[in-house]
Each structure stands twice: as C-alpha cells, then as structure tokens.
Amino acid sequence: MKSSLVLSKRSWIIFGLKTVIIASAFFLAFLLRFDFQIPGAQWRIFLEMVLPVLLIKHAIFWGFGLSHGWWRYVSLADVFDVFKANLAASLAVVLYVVFVHGVAGVPRSVLILDGVFCFLFSCGVRFLTRAFRENYFPRLRARSLNQKRVLIVGAGQAGQMLVREIRSNPDIDKTVAGFVDDDAEKQGRRFQGFKVLGGQERLAELCAREKIDEVIIAIPSATGKQLRKIVERCQGAGVAFKTLPGVGDLIEGRVTIQQVRPVDVEDLLGRDMVRIEVDRIKAFLGGKRVLVTGAAGSIGSEICRQVARFGPAKLVLFDNAESPLFYVEKELGEAFPDIPVAAIIGDVRYRARVEAIFDEFQPQVVFHAAAYKHVPMMEHNPAEAANNNVRGTKIIADAAHVFKAESFVMISTDKAVNPTNIMGATKRAAELYVQDLSRRSKTQYVTVRFGNVLGSAGSVVPIFKSQIAAGGPIKVTHPEVTRFFMTIPEATQLVLQAGSMGKGGEIFLLDMGEPVKILNLAEQLIRLSGMRPYEDVEIVFTGLRPGEKLYEELLLAGEGIMPTAHEKIRVARAAFCEPQILARQIEELYQAERAMDMERVRALLRTIVPEYQPPEPGNPAYEQLFVEPDRRQNQEGVVIRLADRRHRRGRVAGEKAG
Missing domain, CATH: 3.40.50.720 (NAD(P)-binding Rossmann-like Domain)
Known part of the structure; x- marks a missing residue:
C-alpha cells in the first residue's frame, strides 16, 4: 500500500511538472514570436490553444513512455526517445491546428518554436535531476549518513564505471573524493565529475589531505608487482584498500561495486590471465x-x-x-x-x-x-x-x-x-x-x-x-x-x-x-x-x-x-x-x-x-x-x-x- 501511494505521488508530481513544461514552452514561443509583447488577438489564440496542446502532448508523451522511468538515470538514449516523442507531439499539434482549430491567426513560427522549447525543457529537467542526484545530493547524503570517503586508483574505464555506480546507487555507503592515476595526461582533469588528484606516489599524502577511509584499486590489468606497490602505500597511509577481481570482469562488463573485494595474496603474486585456445x-x-x-x-x-x-x-x-x-x-x-x-x-x-x-x-x-x-x-x-x-x-x-x-x-x-x-x-x-x-x-x-x-x-x-x-x-x-x-x-x-x-x-x-x-x-x-x-x-x-x-x-x-x-x-x-x-x-x-x-x-x-x-x-x-x-x-x-x-x-x- 505504501509503495503504491509513493508511486501515485511521484506520478502526480511528474504530471504537474510536464504540464508546466508544455505550457511554458507554448507561452515562450508566443513571447519570442512577438518580441515579448503579445497582441490581444494572439492572447486569445494562446488561451484557446493551450488546453488542446496540453491534452495532445500529454497523450503523446504517455504513449511514448515518457511518464515512466527514472530521471536520475537519464542517458543519450533517453534524449533520442524524448526527441521522437516531441516530434510526434508537434506534428499532432500541427494536425489539430489544420483540421480542428483552423490555421487562421496561428503563426507557423510559434508551432516550430513550441516544439524546440518543449524538447529542450524536457531534456533539461531530466539532466538537472540527474546532476542534482549525482553531485549535490550525494554530498548532502554523505554528510548526513557519515559515508566512507573513497579514493579510486585508476581513472580508466573500470574506475569510471565504479564512480557512476557509486553516484547513482543510493544504497552504497561510499562517496568518491577523486581519482589517482599515473598517466600524466589524466592528472588534473575531471572524469565523471571528479578530479584526478595526482599520481600513485602521492597516495599517502592524498589520503591524509582528503580524509580518505578506503582506497579502491580499479586497475584490472595491474601486475602483481604494481599491485604490491599500491598496497604498500595504502598500508603506509593506514587506510583500508580493496580491488577489482581482474581484467576478465572488465571484458565481460561485470565491473560493479559488488565485485570490489579485499586484496588477496593471489593478486600480489601477479599471475597473468591465462590465454587458452x-x-x-x-x-x-x-x-x-x-x-x-x-x-x-x-x-x-x-x-x-x-x-x-x-x-x-x-x-x-x-x-x-x-x-x-x-x-x-x-x-x-x-x-x-x-x-x-x-x-x-x-x-x-x-x-x-x-x-x-x-x-x-x-x-x-x-x-x-x-x-x-x-x-x-x-x-x-x-x-x-x-x-x-x-x-x-x-x-x-x-x-x-x-x-x-x-x-x-x-x-x-x-x-x-x-x-x-x-x-x-x-x-x-x-x-x-x-x-x-x-x-x-x-x-x-x-x-x-x-x-x-x-x-x-x-x-x-x-x-x-x-x-x-x-x-x-x-x-x-x-x-x-x-x-x-x-x-x-x-x-x-x-x-x-x-x-x-x-x-x-x-x-x-x-x-x-x-x-x-x-x-x-x-x-x-x-x-x-x-x-x-x-x-x-x-x-x-x-x-x-x-x-x-x-x-x-x-x-x-x-x-x-x-x-x-x-x-x-x-x-x-x-x-x-x-x-x-x-x-x-x-x-x-x-x-x-x-x-x-x-x-x-x-x-x-x-x-x-x-x-x-x-x-x-x-x-x-x-x-x-x-x-x-x-x-x-x-x-x-x-x-x-x-x-x-x-x-x-x-x-x-x-x-x-x-
């Protein structure tokens, strides 16, 4: 009962937000078309059209599934879906104007601008939601729940995948402080919103400065010798350390926070992955x-x-x-x-x-x-x-x-x-x-x-x-x-x-x-x-x-x-x-x-x-x-x-x- 009630509240919030987006886009189209001085006749057209436009676009968006899903996980694939839904909705509005309302008095530029603004607003609100969830919200949550601050060693594909999961999964009790990577071209740059703070030789210094609780070694291809050096630095800094299982998990796409585990002696012996025919x-x-x-x-x-x-x-x-x-x-x-x-x-x-x-x-x-x-x-x-x-x-x-x-x-x-x-x-x-x-x-x-x-x-x-x-x-x-x-x-x-x-x-x-x-x-x-x-x-x-x-x-x-x-x-x-x-x-x-x-x-x-x-x-x-x-x-x-x-x-x- 409780989950269905939460779902109902969320649906109403999304419905209300979309109503604001659709109406705002339509209104802004009129404002821009008439240089922010809408004539009285156009005000009447706006008021006559706004309700049909809301009904048409809500129906089209619902049919394309835009009333469902989680905005915190929005991606480029979702942008393409939003584009298709807005294109269909704009065409439906044009058909309504032509066959129902009548084209007299409705500027064509308003219909084009409305489609553009509605698409931009629909995408913008989703990305703002994701940005808040992945950046500002985790910091608030980390302070309130006293989450562990982690430093990721390795700013490559595996490290970035881990960061994405840590930021998007509210059940993970960790917050990322940044990356450490020996690649000089990566140092000082940002990946997934977090800075590469320096090379591995600065690991102890960075752990102390950033108040790190745990180091995650995200270099699946690291040799035993390389891993031993990282482990020695972590031990010298007095912080806990964990690692990914190996390069096979990266290849198979299984690099998730659930695969992070304590470093074992097998890792330090540096046995390379076996190639078999x-x-x-x-x-x-x-x-x-x-x-x-x-x-x-x-x-x-x-x-x-x-x-x-x-x-x-x-x-x-x-x-x-x-x-x-x-x-x-x-x-x-x-x-x-x-x-x-x-x-x-x-x-x-x-x-x-x-x-x-x-x-x-x-x-x-x-x-x-x-x-x-x-x-x-x-x-x-x-x-x-x-x-x-x-x-x-x-x-x-x-x-x-x-x-x-x-x-x-x-x-x-x-x-x-x-x-x-x-x-x-x-x-x-x-x-x-x-x-x-x-x-x-x-x-x-x-x-x-x-x-x-x-x-x-x-x-x-x-x-x-x-x-x-x-x-x-x-x-x-x-x-x-x-x-x-x-x-x-x-x-x-x-x-x-x-x-x-x-x-x-x-x-x-x-x-x-x-x-x-x-x-x-x-x-x-x-x-x-x-x-x-x-x-x-x-x-x-x-x-x-x-x-x-x-x-x-x-x-x-x-x-x-x-x-x-x-x-x-x-x-x-x-x-x-x-x-x-x-x-x-x-x-x-x-x-x-x-x-x-x-x-x-x-x-x-x-x-x-x-x-x-x-x-x-x-x-x-x-x-x-x-x-x-x-x-x-x-x-x-x-x-x-x-x-x-x-x-x-x-x-x-x-x-x-x-």
Missing part, C-alpha cells in the same frame, strides 16, 4: 566422453568445471572420497544441467573396478589427477604412497590403453624433479611408466608438471590464514624456503591446453613464473589481514620437514626443454627406459608394498628413480640440493647450509623444551 580445446573435449580421476580434489574438481565448459558428451567423476564427490556432482549438475555427469566411487588401485568403469563408459579422454600429495605424510607412509601414486597410475594408464582411449593426461608435480621425498619419487616413477607406455600404445599419453597451487586443500595459504585467525604464530619451515605457485583455475586451464597439444610421450612444463619466498608470503598475508608481522603476529621457524627442499625445480638434467606454440607451456624431452626392466621393478615395488617392507620400498624407488636423493645423513647429493651457493643466499649474502638448519632446529627445540 578455445577452438583447439573444444575440438579436444567437445562431444567426448571424459573421465577424471581424483575428481573430488582441488585440482580434479576444477578440471571437471573447466571440462564442462567445452560441452563433453559425458563427464565421469571418479574418486574414493564420498562426501566431496557428492558436492562436486551437485555443483556440476546445477551449473551444467545439459551435460550428463556420472559420479563413481572407487579406488584407482582396484584394477577390476577401474576396468569395469572403462568398459561401461568407454572414456575417450582421461585426466588422471588422483594422487597422494602431502610430502611429510608420505614420508611416514611410503608403501601407501607407492601403491597409490605408482600402481594406481599404472592401472589407470593400462586401462586407457586396453579400452583404446584417445588421450591420457597425467597430472604431475615439480617435486618429481630431483626428488628428495617419497611423494616426488613416486610421481617420477609414474611419469616414467606413462612415458614408456606412450611408445607402444595408440593412446596419446602426456604428462603435465607444475608446482604448488594456491588455495588447494592442505596448501600453505589456507594454513597461514588459519594461523593468523588464531592469533599466530605463523609457522614457516625455513627463512629461505621458496616455492612455485599458480592459481587453481590457471593450472587447470593450462592442463587442458597442454592435453590438447599432446602427441604422446611429452612432459609439459607450465610456466610457474618466479619462485616465491614463503617468508615473504607469510608477511604479506599478515599485512593483508590488517596486522603487522613480528608485532601483532609472530613468525617462527620450525625447520624443514622430512623430505622437503629449500627450493623446487621443474626440469631434470638431460631432459632438455623446448618452447611450444603457447607462451606458458614448454615441453621436456622424454626419458627412455627399458620396458621389461621397468615393468619388473614396478612389480617388485608392488610386492614390497604388499609385504609392508618400507626399506625395500625406498630402495626400489631409488633404483627406479636414480636421481631420488632421500634425506639421509652424509648424503652429499642431498647436501648440495640445499646449499647451492649461487642461488640460496639470505639477505646478508651468507649461504644457509644444512648444518645451519640443524643448529636452528636444535635451538628451536631447546627453546620449546625450556
């Missing part, structure tokens, strides 16, 4: 039967989402984790209702189950993402690691060969390169088997090797966030430890790209960018949480865990490396093994697993993967991995050697005991 991947996956093992995991589930975008004939999800698989199936069913999805509970180590699944669904493309991945845990469970990562891969790969799948894509890891741990050694052994099988099968077997993914289950970022939420301390294994990182969507999109490029036997290496020092990552996360490292949240060093390296690699010596047509994917030369020897070694490994002979499992892994150097005292190769002088130096230029690490671990343990 949509047509090529569509030909690779479109209309195909696709099987994904490990489909409930972080990587496997994202592979399922990405595959579903390309319209497979059927998507088979294979995992032994019941509840996570249920949620992935549910999500895919809601997001892609037209794609048949089958969720299969099973274990890649159960050959009969795997072969039954292949026999039933006849997959054409297989993505093998099922694996045990946690390094310290696998050090204590070597038999299970070998059974799942090596034997499980062998069973899936063999099934793809027997049932004539077209393509098989194995997900591997940088930890398979010069492995110092069980997990890496088992993944390298699986790589060797898949490469060997590719030489004697019509199925195209390829391996995709990459590093850590941000946000995956058990990865460092969620762990650090939970430690910060608990008040600290953040536990870092070593002050010099570095890792490669990429986002889950980036990794999976490149997996699909690499899979579509494979001819069989390749190891594709994804461009991981620059390695990230974990200590720096921890410090950035603390700052992004609004706290100070070492003051609000402590960082402690716990020592490298069993099997961990200070740094990871993506390439083995002798593998060689070649570029591909994709700038973020390279290919390594395949390794050659004697098939009979490799098959016998893997069978012996399986028997050692069954017997739970841990020492035998480790020994066989060293035989299958000669570069595997487990963390054993006195192992010179292992020592060299940790202390390569030209790469592993701390800020003072002193090499942190294994002995230093052991000393620090002992000191930390002593402090805990004390």
Whole structure:
C-alpha cells in the first residue's frame, strides 16, 4: 500500500511538472514570436490553444513512455526517445491546428518554436535531476549518513564505471573524493565529475589531505608487482584498500561495486590471465566422453568445471572420497544441467573396478589427477604412497590403453624433479611408466608438471590464514624456503591446453613464473589481514620437514626443454627406459608394498628413480640440493647450509623444551 501511494505521488508530481513544461514552452514561443509583447488577438489564440496542446502532448508523451522511468538515470538514449516523442507531439499539434482549430491567426513560427522549447525543457529537467542526484545530493547524503570517503586508483574505464555506480546507487555507503592515476595526461582533469588528484606516489599524502577511509584499486590489468606497490602505500597511509577481481570482469562488463573485494595474496603474486585456445580445446573435449580421476580434489574438481565448459558428451567423476564427490556432482549438475555427469566411487588401485568403469563408459579422454600429495605424510607412509601414486597410475594408464582411449593426461608435480621425498619419487616413477607406455600404445599419453597451487586443500595459504585467525604464530619451515605457485583455475586451464597439444610421450612444463619466498608470503598475508608481522603476529621457524627442499625445480638434467606454440607451456624431452626392466621393478615395488617392507620400498624407488636423493645423513647429493651457493643466499649474502638448519632446529627445540 505504501509503495503504491509513493508511486501515485511521484506520478502526480511528474504530471504537474510536464504540464508546466508544455505550457511554458507554448507561452515562450508566443513571447519570442512577438518580441515579448503579445497582441490581444494572439492572447486569445494562446488561451484557446493551450488546453488542446496540453491534452495532445500529454497523450503523446504517455504513449511514448515518457511518464515512466527514472530521471536520475537519464542517458543519450533517453534524449533520442524524448526527441521522437516531441516530434510526434508537434506534428499532432500541427494536425489539430489544420483540421480542428483552423490555421487562421496561428503563426507557423510559434508551432516550430513550441516544439524546440518543449524538447529542450524536457531534456533539461531530466539532466538537472540527474546532476542534482549525482553531485549535490550525494554530498548532502554523505554528510548526513557519515559515508566512507573513497579514493579510486585508476581513472580508466573500470574506475569510471565504479564512480557512476557509486553516484547513482543510493544504497552504497561510499562517496568518491577523486581519482589517482599515473598517466600524466589524466592528472588534473575531471572524469565523471571528479578530479584526478595526482599520481600513485602521492597516495599517502592524498589520503591524509582528503580524509580518505578506503582506497579502491580499479586497475584490472595491474601486475602483481604494481599491485604490491599500491598496497604498500595504502598500508603506509593506514587506510583500508580493496580491488577489482581482474581484467576478465572488465571484458565481460561485470565491473560493479559488488565485485570490489579485499586484496588477496593471489593478486600480489601477479599471475597473468591465462590465454587458452578455445577452438583447439573444444575440438579436444567437445562431444567426448571424459573421465577424471581424483575428481573430488582441488585440482580434479576444477578440471571437471573447466571440462564442462567445452560441452563433453559425458563427464565421469571418479574418486574414493564420498562426501566431496557428492558436492562436486551437485555443483556440476546445477551449473551444467545439459551435460550428463556420472559420479563413481572407487579406488584407482582396484584394477577390476577401474576396468569395469572403462568398459561401461568407454572414456575417450582421461585426466588422471588422483594422487597422494602431502610430502611429510608420505614420508611416514611410503608403501601407501607407492601403491597409490605408482600402481594406481599404472592401472589407470593400462586401462586407457586396453579400452583404446584417445588421450591420457597425467597430472604431475615439480617435486618429481630431483626428488628428495617419497611423494616426488613416486610421481617420477609414474611419469616414467606413462612415458614408456606412450611408445607402444595408440593412446596419446602426456604428462603435465607444475608446482604448488594456491588455495588447494592442505596448501600453505589456507594454513597461514588459519594461523593468523588464531592469533599466530605463523609457522614457516625455513627463512629461505621458496616455492612455485599458480592459481587453481590457471593450472587447470593450462592442463587442458597442454592435453590438447599432446602427441604422446611429452612432459609439459607450465610456466610457474618466479619462485616465491614463503617468508615473504607469510608477511604479506599478515599485512593483508590488517596486522603487522613480528608485532601483532609472530613468525617462527620450525625447520624443514622430512623430505622437503629449500627450493623446487621443474626440469631434470638431460631432459632438455623446448618452447611450444603457447607462451606458458614448454615441453621436456622424454626419458627412455627399458620396458621389461621397468615393468619388473614396478612389480617388485608392488610386492614390497604388499609385504609392508618400507626399506625395500625406498630402495626400489631409488633404483627406479636414480636421481631420488632421500634425506639421509652424509648424503652429499642431498647436501648440495640445499646449499647451492649461487642461488640460496639470505639477505646478508651468507649461504644457509644444512648444518645451519640443524643448529636452528636444535635451538628451536631447546627453546620449546625450556
């Protein structure tokens, strides 16, 4: 009842305002025609005509929808509608004069001037309303409601879109103070009514001068390095800061105030948007039967989402984790209702189950993402690691060969390169088997090797966030430890790209960018949480865990490396093994697993993967991995050697005991 009453009042106000506009335009036309001295005879004509003109124009304007809509959102498209309505109304008035009133005594110039003035007044009142709503009214409202004053970094398209929405949406509790932009040509100019106050180097000064509560970074194409500089300046100024999701949202037209979010660590790492060859991947996956093992995991589930975008004939999800698989199936069913999805509970180590699944669904493309991945845990469970990562891969790969799948894509890891741990050694052994099988099968077997993914289950970022939420301390294994990182969507999109490029036997290496020092990552996360490292949240060093390296690699010596047509994917030369020897070694490994002979499992892994150097005292190769002088130096230029690490671990343990 209340909304209808408000609508009724508003309609009457608009009706009254239009009556004034129509009558004023008609009267002004007479005034100008007769030099502001209207003769008595023309006064009579005006009084005779004004009511018919009002009725005609109200009827025409109503028919064109000008009695509806919101003037605060008026645009050039609305001006064109007003022009068409006024043209039609003026023609209707002319027809009335000719056929009803009679042309005698009615100056033609009055009819022309009336049409012009009515159009100008109709547009003018709308733009004045918008100008008031977007300029003067927000200032009054900001003062009355104590709205946050925001500074927009970036006066480009994204920043201007945000300003337009902030000004036009009364529910947004923000008011814009201005822009900051490094483009010298933009500085000092006004965009959307707000001035570019200066460059980013003046950010702290401007925040203090303009009493800024929040900075919004509206540069979707900003690199991680650029974003880090802006964030550091905001932190130095002591103001809150948020950002836009990325350039994809700008392209899709989704840049709105609802998409503004806090800056996350993924933004600061500076991962560029992935370019994928949509047509090529569509030909690779479109209309195909696709099987994904490990489909409930972080990587496997994202592979399922990405595959579903390309319209497979059927998507088979294979995992032994019941509840996570249920949620992935549910999500895919809601997001892609037209794609048949089958969720299969099973274990890649159960050959009969795997072969039954292949026999039933006849997959054409297989993505093998099922694996045990946690390094310290696998050090204590070597038999299970070998059974799942090596034997499980062998069973899936063999099934793809027997049932004539077209393509098989194995997900591997940088930890398979010069492995110092069980997990890496088992993944390298699986790589060797898949490469060997590719030489004697019509199925195209390829391996995709990459590093850590941000946000995956058990990865460092969620762990650090939970430690910060608990008040600290953040536990870092070593002050010099570095890792490669990429986002889950980036990794999976490149997996699909690499899979579509494979001819069989390749190891594709994804461009991981620059390695990230974990200590720096921890410090950035603390700052992004609004706290100070070492003051609000402590960082402690716990020592490298069993099997961990200070740094990871993506390439083995002798593998060689070649570029591909994709700038973020390279290919390594395949390794050659004697098939009979490799098959016998893997069978012996399986028997050692069954017997739970841990020492035998480790020994066989060293035989299958000669570069595997487990963390054993006195192992010179292992020592060299940790202390390569030209790469592993701390800020003072002193090499942190294994002995230093052991000393620090002992000191930390002593402090805990004390």
